[in-house]
Amino acid sequence: MSSQLIGIGPVDIAEYLTSSQIIDNQSDNTLTMSDNAYWAEPLDKSIARVVSLNLTQLNNGRSFVNFPWRSDSKPHYSLRLHVDTLSRTGKNANINATWELIDNDAKKSILRRNFLRSIPAESGAKGLAYAYSQLLAELSKEMDEALNQNP
Secondary structure (H helix, E strand, O other): OOOEEEEEEEEEEOHHHHOOEEEEEOOOOOEEEEEEEEOOOOHHHHHHHHHHHHHHHHOOOEEEEEOOOOHHHOOOEEEEEEEEEEEEEOOEEEEEEEEEEEEOOOOEEEEEEEEEEEEEOOOHHHHHHHHHHHHHHHHHHHHHHHHHHOO
16 A cells, blocks of 8 residues: 655744743733743754644545755645734634645645634643644645645
């Protein structure tokens, strides 16, 4: 059984998300850095890893390689992701991202979609991290559906 190789990335995130501290959006659209809550790894790498794991669970007939990939393991297709917003506003966790399915051999975009969701998030960093995980799971399901529709 041969496995289809899919690339994940590059994953670009808004500049304010590059901080190691977890950030909350306030109701007045100001950003607040958490005093004692930090990401375990850079958020762009974490998002790529989580999306890759989610997609593997959804279809284990595919294998994934994160950007940058080696020239001898260049995937035919890749999923690029840009995250504009990943925040908590009030009691909700929000994501606003754009993702693309790319044909790397033809060097063209096959599909481009905006992904905008908001779900309830419990208070504290742990509740927020769990909600972000749920949002990335929903994003991964949408990506998997697109991969299933494209050969």
